[in-house]
Amino acid sequence: MNEGYSKVFVALDGTEQQDFVLARAIKVAANNGAKLIIGHVIDSTALESAGAYPADLVSGLEEAFRTSIEAQVEEARENPDIPEVEIMIRAGRIRETLKDEMLDVVQPDLVMCGARGLSSIKYALLGSISTFLLRSSDCDILVVK
Numbered sequence: 001m002n003e004g005y006s007k008v009f010v011a012l013d014g015t016e017q018q019d020f021v022l023a024r025a026i027k028v029a030a031n032n033g034a035k036l037i038i039g040h041v042i043d044s045t046a047l048e049s050a051g052a053y054p055a056d057l058v059s060g061l062e063e064a065f066r067t068s069i070e071a072q073v074e075e076a077r078e079n080p081d082i083p084e085v086e087i088m089i090r091a092g093r094i095r096e097t098l099k100d101e102m103l104d105v106v107q108p109d110l111v112m113c114g115a116r117g118l119s120s121i122k123y124a125l126l127g128s129i130s131t132f133l134l135r136s137s138d139c140d141i142l143v144v145k
Contacts, residue, residue: 004032005140009108011098011129012040014065021114021144022072028112028142030081038073039102040065042091058091065089095132103137112142 010025012018022038029036042061066087076085088106090097103111113130130143 005029005034005108005110006032007037007106007108007110008032008034009037009039009103009106009111011102011111011113011133012038012065012069013114013129014040014068015114017114017144018068019072021112022069024144025112026072026076026079026082028110029076030079033081033083034110035084035086036076036082037086037088037106037108038069039088039098039106040090041094041097041102042089043094044091045093061091062089094129098129098133099136108139110140110142111137112144115143115145 005028008025008029010022012022025036025038028034042058042065044058066089069087073085073087076082088102090101092101111133113133115128115130130141133141
């Protein structure tokens with residue numbers, strides 16, 4: 001039985017910490033000879049409360065995210081120990097979109113994310129994505145601090 005990982009999914013949130021989290025995910029994927037899936041959810045909750053939002057706004061946010069990870073994605077794609085790199089970007093409510101449209105589809109055996117460190121008030125109202133992942137995922141979770 002192979003005890004390593006074959007599909008590593010890294011959930012990135014667009015914060016400054018994402019470079020560190022992605023670098024760690026690239027190392028883990030390479031060390032395991034695993035496919036690397038980079039996931040990002042464009043949070044539509046603020047946009048939804050204002051009513052309909054223009055599609056070009058979402059495409060602009062998607063392009064900005066792709067640009068922010070471009071160098072690291074190229075590094076991962078050039079790594080001979082990583083057989084495949086995929087980028088998944090969806091717009092929606094973070095928890096539901098991450099679980100239903102990404103993790104349930106990909107079925108990774110490791111999910112990595114950062115510990116963003118919300119303020120106490122935001123944490124009380126929203127909880128954390130890492131806690132959500134721990135409670136709702138069937139695979140290993142690695143929270144990078």
